Amino acid sequence: MFKNPGKRWRVKAEFGLFTFPVLLCIAVAFYIPFAMTIRYSLTKWNGISKNPVFVGLDNFKQILMGDANFASSAWFTIKYALLYIVIVNVLAILLALVLDMKLKTTPWLRAAFFIPYILSLVIVGFIWKFIFMQGFNSLGESTGWSVFALSWLGTPGLAFISILAVSIWQSIGFYLVIYIAGLQSVPDDLKEAATVDGAGAFRKFFSITLPLLAPSITISVFMALTNSIKVFDVILSLTGGGPGGTTYSIAYDIYRDTFQNNLYGYGTAKALILFLAVLVVTILQLAFFKRREVEA
Amino acid sequence: MKWSPGRIITEVVMVLLSLLFLYPLFLTIINSFKSFGEVMTDVIALPKSLTFSNYTYVWEFINYPRLFMNNLVITVVGLVGIVLISSIAAYKLARTKSKLSGILYFICIMPMLIPFQSIMLTVLQISKSFHLSESTWGLGLLYWGFGAPLAVFIYHGFVKGIPAEIDESATIDGASGFRLFFSVIFPLLKSVTTTIVIIDVMWIWNDFLLPLLMVNGSPDTKTLTLVAYTFVGQYTSDWQYAMTAMVMAVLPSIVVFIFLQKYIVKGVVAGAVKG
Numbered sequence: 001m002f003k004n005p006g007k008r009w010r011v012k013a014e015f016g017l018f019t020f021p022v023l024l025c026i027a028v029a030f031y032i033p034f035a036m037t038i039r040y041s042l043t044k045w046n047g048i049s050k051n052p053v054f055v056g057l058d059n060f061k062q063i064l065m066g067d068a069n070f071a072s073s074a075w076f077t078i079k080y081a082l083l084y085i086v087i088v089n090v091l092a093i094l095l096a097l098v099l100d101m102k103l104k105t106t107p108w109l110r111a112a113f114f115i116p117y118i119l120s121l122v123i124v125g126f127i128w129k130f131i132f133m134q135g136f137n138s139l140g141e142s143t144g145w146s147v148f149a150l151s152w153l154g155t156p157g158l159a160f161i162s163i164l165a166v167s168i169w170q171s172i173g174f175y176l177v178i179y180i181a182g183l184q185s186v187p188d189d190l191k192e193a194a195t196v197d198g199a200g201a202f203r204k205f206f207s208i209t210l211p212l213l214a215p216s217i218t219i220s221v222f223m224a225l226t227n228s229i230k231v232f233d234v235i236l237s238l239t240g241g242g243p244g245g246t247t248y249s250i251a252y253d254i255y256r257d258t259f260q261n262n263l264y265g266y267g268t269a270k271a272l273i274l275f276l277a278v279l280v281v282t283i284l285q286l287a288f289f290k291r292r293e294v295e296a
Numbered sequence: 297m298k299w300s301p302g303r304i305i306t307e308v309v310m311v312l313l314s315l316l317f318l319y320p321l322f323l324t325i326i327n328s329f330k331s332f333g334e335v336m337t338d339v340i341a342l343p344k345s346l347t348f349s350n351y352t353y354v355w356e357f358i359n360y361p362r363l364f365m366n367n368l369v370i371t372v373v374g375l376v377g378i379v380l381i382s383s384i385a386a387y388k389l390a391r392t393k394s395k396l397s398g399i400l401y402f403i404c405i406m407p408m409l410i411p412f413q414s415i416m417l418t419v420l421q422i423s424k425s426f427h428l429s430e431s432t433w434g435l436g437l438l439y440w441g442f443g444a445p446l447a448v449f450i451y452h453g454f455v456k457g458i459p460a461e462i463d464e465s466a467t468i469d470g471a472s473g474f475r476l477f478f479s480v481i482f483p484l485l486k487s488v489t490t491t492i493v494i495i496d497v498m499w500i501w502n503d504f505l506l507p508l509l510m511v512n513g514s515p516d517t518k519t520l521t522l523v524a525y526t527f528v529g530q531y532t533s534d535w536q537y538a539m540t541a542m543v544m545a546v547l548p549s550i551v552v553f554i555f556l557q558k559y560i561v562k563g564v565v566a567g568a569v570k571g
Contacts, residue, residue: 014388023385023403028426030407032418034414036421037414037415037417099310105307111553112318114319115318118502119520120548121504123542127324130323130327135340138341169317178564230412231413237528248415251413261508267417268418272409275410278411279409
């Protein structure tokens with residue numbers, strides 16, 4: 001075949017012209033910083049001295065062997081992520097099942113549950129701080145219930161529950177919307193056929209609806225996982241890490257080390273460990289859930 | 297549909313549940329109209345009178361119009377860039393069947409797995425050396441790179457569903473390159489562009505950590521969320537002002553949500569299911 005070198009050159013030039021801007025922007029936002037992160041993670045640096053001192057893998061050794069802050073914040077993050085993923089998904093599926101019944105008020109209900117999701121997490125944290133600190137006083141006085149008298153942000157166990165509850169409150173609308181969309185793609189005739197065959201409500205849910213909801217579950221668990229591992233904003237404004245440093249997450253711990261304690265090299269090493277953890281967990285999760293999906 | 301007792305009970309229970317769910321927001325709003333004394337003595341009571349003095353105070357104190365403009369500049373600059381560079385690249389990458397194209401696509405979407413905390417320090421350094429920090433335009437520009445991976449991913453999936461014959465017939469008609477993209481392809485991407493705009497507006501408008509690192513230095517460049525954060529930090533005892541600042545920071549998002557509710561929910565679903 002006769003090849004036209006001029007045309008081929010033009011196709012290549014156009015390919016470059018169309019893709020270059022995005023590649024440049026992504027390189028500036030991610031790849032160059034990431035490469036620098038790897039370099040800094042092998043150094044000791046306070047951000048002030050001119051040259052970071054190369055220390056090899058010392059930072060990593062220190063973090064994994066003897067950093068109590070890292071260990072406790074990692075444990076906090078793992079506990080938080082597991083509970084968040086399970087609770088937010090179970091609640092969202094239950095709510096979605098009710099809202100899929102085509103009630104008169106469904107449009108209003110969907111909007112109502114979705115509204116907190118459009119608010120910034122920092123602001124959500126402050127709103128709840130106000131409610132826990134001031135609002136619960138008034139609610140306790142007018143109802144006499146002892147739950148309102150507890151120190152929801154001042155006791156370690158309760159502060160954990162508060163953070164979890166506030167995050168779920170903020171984001172459940174998002175998962176709800178995904179599950180409603182998923183439920184609407186479950187064909188009605190399958191459910192009818194099951195009813196004819198004598199299946200009860202529970203049987204229908206576990207044998208038909210849930211398996212067909214698998215793609216929605218995969219995506220929701222993925223989103224819940226990536227968001228919960230990085231939990232930061234809501235803790236910053238709700239508890240500030242307190243009481244007594246019991247509610248620091250890994251992301252918060254990294255932020256503190258880097259910007260408050262000026263341990264630049266050490267902080268970036270932690271950040272790199274976080275990245276590897278996110279990578280491994282995400283790949284495992286996607287592989288695990290993808291295998292369970294079925295086609296409708 | 298019939299009104300059965302079961303359905304009525306479900307409706308009532310669900311409406312009550314949703315009102316309880318929104319009660320914290322209601323408390324925030326009513327307390328923004330109260331005086332300091334009223335907030336301290338009774339949080340759940342309605343305000344005695346409807347005065348806007350908290351609002352006028354906070355409006356002037358934080359220079360609200362300025363902050364609003366900052367948010368607007370950052371969000372618009374960010375959005376326009378993300379949409380333009382991502383759609384055009386995703387289109388080319390989806391249409392070109394070569395090894396290089398596959399690798400570049402992977403390079404584009406891979407950063408979705410990098411947590412921001414892993415790179416925040418070095419991003420700050422780079423933006424300083426490019427003179428992007430302490431400027432709303434610079435921050436908006438930085439969002440191009442941060443928003444691109446997801447946008448490329450969503451556009452790429454969508455372009456694959458557009459038949460290549462459309463490109464061919466447009467080429468025969470004499471259009472090629474940018475002309476082909478902007479007058480033929482881009483209009484076809486309208487629905488997916490809506491999705492991306494919605495996801496990114498909610499994200500950029502409310503973002504906290506990146507603005508905290510990038511534009512927190514001068515009062516002229518701060519964003520609404522940033523100022524709400526510092527404001528509450530300084531005024532934790534003056535809850536009436538804090539609540540007013542909260543309401544003013546979230547009001548724009550709520551107004552937009554009410555008007556565009558249908559598209560927002562659809563956009564989130566499309567983005568999440570594809571993303």
